[in-house]
Amino acid sequence: MFKFIPRENVTLKFIIMIYSIAFVVALVIYGFILMVAGFNPILAYSFMFNNVFLNPYGFSNTIIRSSAIMLSALGLAIAYKAGIFTIGSEGQIYVGAIMSTWTAFTFAFLPSPILLILMIVLSFIGGAFWAFIPGIMRALINANEVISTLMMNYIAILIVHYLVYGPWKDPKGYGFPITPIIPSSAMLPLIPFTNIHIMPIIGLFIGIILAYMMRYTRIGYEIKVFGDNPDAARYSGISSIKVILTVMIISGGLAGLGGMGEVAGFQHRLISNISPGYGYMAIIVVWLARLNPLVTIISSILFGGMLVGADVLQTRFSLPISSIYTFEALVLMLVLIADLFSRYKLVR
Amino acid sequence: MDCVLEVKNVSKRFPGGIIANDHVNFSLFRGEVHALLGENGAGKTTLMNIIYGIQQPDEGEIYVRGRRVVIKSPKDAIRLGIGMVHQHFTLIPNHTVLENIALAVNGSSLFIKSNVLHEKIMRLFNEYGLSVDLNRKIWQLSMGERQKVEIIKTLLRGASILIFDEPTSVLTPMETYGLFDFMRNFVKNGSSIIFITHKLDEALAVSHRITVIRKGRIVGTVSREEANEQVLTSMMFDISNSETVNNKDMRGLNTQVDRVPLMYVNNLTVENDNGIEAVKNVSFRLFSGEILGIAGITGNGQRELAEAIAGLRKPKYGSIEILGKPLNSYKLKELRSLVGFIPEDPFLAVAPNLSIAENMVLTNLYDRVFNINDNKILQFAQQAIMQFSVVARDASIRVGLLSGGNIQKIIVAREILRKPKILVASYPTRGLDVPTSLKVRSMLKWLKNNGSGVILISEDLDELLELSDRVAVISKGVIKEFVSPNDVAKIVTLISN
Numbered sequence: 001m002f003k004f005i006p007r008e009n010v011t012l013k014f015i016i017m018i019y020s021i022a023f024v025v026a027l028v029i030y031g032f033i034l035m036v037a038g039f040n041p042i043l044a045y046s047f048m049f050n051n052v053f054l055n056p057y058g059f060s061n062t063i064i065r066s067s068a069i070m071l072s073a074l075g076l077a078i079a080y081k082a083g084i085f086t087i088g089s090e091g092q093i094y095v096g097a098i099m100s101t102w103t104a105f106t107f108a109f110l111p112s113p114i115l116l117i118l119m120i121v122l123s124f125i126g127g128a129f130w131a132f133i134p135g136i137m138r139a140l141i142n143a144n145e146v147i148s149t150l151m152m153n154y155i156a157i158l159i160v161h162y163l164v165y166g167p168w169k170d171p172k173g174y175g176f177p178i179t180p181i182i183p184s185s186a187m188l189p190l191i192p193f194t195n196i197h198i199m200p201i202i203g204l205f206i207g208i209i210l211a212y213m214m215r216y217t218r219i220g221y222e223i224k225v226f227g228d229n230p231d232a233a234r235y236s237g238i239s240s241i242k243v244i245l246t247v248m249i250i251s252g253g254l255a256g257l258g259g260m261g262e263v264a265g266f267q268h269r270l271i272s273n274i275s276p277g278y279g280y281m282a283i284i285v286v287w288l289a290r291l292n293p294l295v296t297i298i299s300s301i302l303f304g305g306m307l308v309g310a311d312v313l314q315t316r317f318s319l320p321i322s323s324i325y326t327f328e329a330l331v332l333m334l335v336l337i338a339d340l341f342s343r344y345k346l347v348r
Numbered sequence: 349m350d351c352v353l354e355v356k357n358v359s360k361r362f363p364g365g366i367i368a369n370d371h372v373n374f375s376l377f378r379g380e381v382h383a384l385l386g387e388n389g390a391g392k393t394t395l396m397n398i399i400y401g402i403q404q405p406d407e408g409e410i411y412v413r414g415r416r417v418v419i420k421s422p423k424d425a426i427r428l429g430i431g432m433v434h435q436h437f438t439l440i441p442n443h444t445v446l447e448n449i450a451l452a453v454n455g456s457s458l459f460i461k462s463n464v465l466h467e468k469i470m471r472l473f474n475e476y477g478l479s480v481d482l483n484r485k486i487w488q489l490s491m492g493e494r495q496k497v498e499i500i501k502t503l504l505r506g507a508s509i510l511i512f513d514e515p516t517s518v519l520t521p522m523e524t525y526g527l528f529d530f531m532r533n534f535v536k537n538g539s540s541i542i543f544i545t546h547k548l549d550e551a552l553a554v555s556h557r558i559t560v561i562r563k564g565r566i567v568g569t570v571s572r573e574e575a576n577e578q579v580l581t582s583m584m585f586d587i588s589n590s591e592t593v594n595n596k597d598m599r600g601l602n603t604q605v606d607r608v609p610l611m612y613v614n615n616l617t618v619e620n621d622n623g624i625e626a627v628k629n630v631s632f633r634l635f636s637g638e639i640l641g642i643a644g645i646t647g648n649g650q651r652e653l654a655e656a657i658a659g660l661r662k663p664k665y666g667s668i669e670i671l672g673k674p675l676n677s678y679k680l681k682e683l684r685s686l687v688g689f690i691p692e693d694p695f696l697a698v699a700p701n702l703s704i705a706e707n708m709v710l711t712n713l714y715d716r717v718f719n720i721n722d723n724k725i726l727q728f729a730q731q732a733i734m735q736f737s738v739v740a741r742d743a744s745i746r747v748g749l750l751s752g753g754n755i756q757k758i759i760v761a762r763e764i765l766r767k768p769k770i771l772v773a774s775y776p777t778r779g780l781d782v783p784t785s786l787k788v789r790s791m792l793k794w795l796k797n798n799g800s801g802v803i804l805i806s807e808d809l810d811e812l813l814e815l816s817d818r819v820a821v822i823s824k825g826v827i828k829e830f831v832s833p834n835d836v837a838k839i840v841t842l843i844s845n
Contacts, residue, residue, distance in 0.1 A: 006749075221706065221709075224699065224701075224702060224706075225699045225702065225710065228699040228700060228701045228702060229695070229698065229699045229700060231695070231696045232695075232696060232697055232698055232699050232710065233699075234660065234680075235658075235660065235684075235689070235691065235696050235697050235710075235711075236681075236684055236697075236710045236711050237659075237679065237680035237681030237682075237683065237684040237711075238681070239680075239681075
């Protein structure tokens with residue numbers, strides 16, 4: 001009979017190796033799927049890689065597409081550390097997008113920097129509020145946050161649909177479910193010499209702040225203890241309500257900020273599918289990064305690249321988008337398997 | 349007598365040098381209830397796990413009905429007619445009683461032949477006077493009813509040797525009587541029962557023979573006729589070397605310290621997890637510079653009392669006052685800085701995936717600006733590692749990688765070294781090696797001489813007698829009397845009554 005026994009002294013090198021193997025295995029399996037579908041996988045992969053990371057236009061696209069994933073994933077890194085398994089980032093992105101669109105039109109008269117700051121603050125509050133509801137339900141009556149955050153996602157997405165098909169619909173939009181373009185004062189500035197908006201840079205700073213928080217502050221410590229052993233947290237007097245609400249507000253607020261980036265930096269309007277599942281991809285990203293905020297940034301960029309790669313494959317090889325979802329699912333599955341093997345070894 | 353089960357020279361060691369069973373010999377006759385009596389951690393459960401195939405012995409032999417057997421898994425045990433009623437039930441809460449039974453009986457068959465099964469169960473009900481509504485869901489049942497379901501499961505598998513692991517710990521007194529009736533009935537027609545317990549009166553109530561195990565060794569087996577509470581207590585607790593009762597000098601010291609009352613406990617009643625009153629109307633005071641020992645057999649309300657004082661369990665009635673303020677006027681964090689707590693279960697008090705250093709500040713991080721790389725914290729952790737001889741390379745090791753004994757050392761070190769005003773220490777030396785135990789004892793004295801008050805709950809009578817200034821004997825949740833630690837005979841009598 002086989003048994004799993006815990007590994008001791010896992011080195012960083014080993015972890016990198018095992019995840020690389022997982023990634024390669026995912027590529028190989030997906031390669032077979034491509035082959036069955038009648039494509040040459042080597043050609044497809046090399047074309048994809050060239051247009052995602054090597055070509056400057058492709059690379060800036062990669063960063064732009066990783067923005068909302070990165071912000072959501074950073075929040076999830078903290079929530080999952082506390083053992084709070086929210087999957088509500090998707091809905092919180094939508095709420096953040098609603099808030100920033102509303103702010104952009106309502107306070108259009110404000111000077112650009114003030115307007116942008118107001119948009120950032122209100123989209124953060126919106127996302128945080130959306131996460132606060134399932135958070136308080138979990139904290140007080142132990143309602144399962146996986147279910148409640150998923151439900152909140154549907155609500156947020158449907159509210160956006162209502163807005164863009166109804167009251168906020170662009171009269172000159174030829175019937176598309178989109179709002180008019182936001183005023184230019186509400187658009188995020190670009191990083192000099194690129195066409196990348198500054199939200200990914202904000203994400204980078206937030207990542208550093210969160211890494212610092214988890215390592216050096218009391219609340220970071222309390223989050224880790226609570227996530228590791230809720231009994232020990234209670235024993236030492238750490239308030240479960242405080243920890244749960246803190247991580248939910250941080251994760252919700254950051255996802256809301258991600259939604260702001262999509263509106264103010266990328267689409268420049270609210271559209272019905274303002275996030276094509278960034279909030280769900282963030283879940284994969286954050287597990288790939290093993291909940292480390294700084295590694296999360298790298299793995300979000302990797303996923304942004306995958307999205308651009310998908311676009312490339314779609315346009316160049318006319319692959320269906322669902323085949324890209326297959327690839328994502330393969331990566332997640334193999335990451336989870338790699339995670340198991342990085343913690344345990346199989347012995348007879 | 350016809351011997352149905354015999355264990356010869358069985359030993360089992362665990363990593364970290366703990367010897368759970370040391371050349372154990374044990375026999376079970378046809379038609380008897382045989383109690384295996386011992387304190388928690390004495391090795392009872394390990395022995396039963398070996399008989400039931402959950403664990404493998406390092407050495408020794410097992411004979412069932414005269415034939416030597418190797419029991420590799422519970423499946424083997426069931427085939428040999430051995431059944432076990434676990435302390436924690438193995439039932440599926442959302443399934444009905446019948447479904448749970450069916451799962452256990454014909455686990456491999458696709459369909460439940462419910463009418464056949466139904467008939468079989470009814471026959472058992474009649475035979476032993478058991479009855480449970482078969483169509484109710486497990487979660488709707490009381491603990492006693494759930495236990496009946498467990499029993500039915502093992503009987504339907506054809507068990508003629510039943511092992512009960514602490515079966516009464518979850519039962520109300522009425523249910524306990526019912527269980528004992530079943531036990532007497534069951535052995536009448538030639539079956540046998542091993543009854544694991546740490547409660548003397550229960551062992552005496554149903555058993556034909558009683559075997560006492562202490563620290564992994566069999567102390568002896570006595571028949572019901574030879575046994576009484578005195579005999580069993582002296583077997584369970586090693587009180588042969590009464591010379592340990594000598595530390596008058598140490599005890600004398602603290603009388604010079606001003607005896608300020610730190611805590612008042614008034615008419616305290618506390619329920620256990622099953623809503624049964626485990627502590628009943630207990631009152632006492634704790635002074636500074638005092639160690640108050642709580643003596644008694646484990647499971648008599650010590651855990652609930654300790655948790656209530658530590659602020660982790662709400663009292664049903666009564667009050668606790670700490671440093672002049674009612675306990676519930678403190679935030680739990682403030683309370684923890686005043687009241688140190690070494691819990692019975694060490695995993696309540698550590699975060700296993702955090703480092704030793706991080707765990708060292710679990711209960712005292714609020715009184716400093718927190719930075720885990722602070723030299724002060726590292727030094728504190730390093731000091732604890734040294735003083736309590738924790739086997740670890742350095743303070744950055746994850747606590748979860750340490751052995752049970754070393755985890756216990758971490759908790760004890762943290763709770764003592766941070767010098768709380770009051771310390772509730774439940775079994776502080778359990779699982780520790782002898783030198784560290786001695787160190788812990790001297791550190792408890794040091795804490796008391798620094799003006800703290802200590803409540804020491806222990807199963808080790810030596811330890812209680814050596815350290816305590818007063819000993820409160822607790823039995824069935826009631827403090828029977830406060831005794832001077834010099835009066836060993838009286839303490840033993842009170843414990844066993």
